[in-house]
Amino acid sequence: MAALGTVALLALAACGTQTGSGHGSGSVRTGPRITGVHWNVDSVTAGGRTTEAPDGAHVVIGPGGGATGNFGCNRFSAGTSTDGDTITVRQATTTQMGCGTDVRRFETAMSRAFSGELTAAVTGRTLTLTTEAGDSIALTSEPPAPLTGTTWTVTSLVSGSTASSLPPGTERKARLSFGKDGSVRGTLGCNRFRGAATVTGSTITFDRIDGTRMMCPDPRMKLERALLAVLDGRTTYRIDHRTLSLTASNGEGLGATAPAPGG
Known part of the structure; x- marks a missing residue:
């Protein structure tokens, strides 16, 4: 399986709580915190077709510019860089587990969408990453489970x-x-x-x-x-x-x- 460009999400790491107003500041000006958040991958829309994410697909973006996650079958890690609200995806590494047909289809859609330059936008608990071609990845933040009552x-x-x-x-x-x-x-x-x-x-x-x-x-x-x-x-x-x-x-x-x- 080709390295999944999904790693693009890593780029968000730099946005954290930075809210710089100048272009090229190296921060994603979305206001809400993106780093250190567990983002569930909801779907990928490519070529006008939306593919729902498998259970367990998620991304965690670290504050140091790296991200880790799981596409519902294979785990991944990658590094990225940011410039304003633009995320540039670098080489990603993934495990090579055998997955079901539907999961392979989703991972293929992710690998194509997570490459090159992506635009990041946050609305409430939703993060959207959009490619230059107009394809997009939808993610939703999920808070950690509370100790009590769980x-x-x-x-x-x-x-x-x-x-x-x-x-x-x-x-x-x-x-x-x-x-x-x-x-x-x-x-x-x-x-x-x-x-x-x-x-x-x-x-x-x-x-x-x-x-x-x-x-x-x-x-x-x-x-x-x-x-x-x-x-x-x-x-x-x-x-x-x-x-x-x-x-x-x-x-x-x-x-x-x-x-x-x-x-």
């Missing part, structure tokens, strides 16, 4: 800098939710639990974790023991869009994801 599904266990998959047969079995009243509840893969969780800055301190006492197959009990070890005392947490990371002081932790809006 059902977080555990997807990985972490030890130091290494993340590992859950034991076979335990996928999507463990979930946790934080309440605004300082509570935490959910299931550990076998037993349900409830406890207290005090959030202070980037830390969560767990206390008084109680639960049912069912016996389950070994893989589920192994997962449960690992999770209980994390949900014990002080941990640090980080939310990256719809991904939650919890890390205990000994380096053990977990990764969890939130459902997509409307999902």
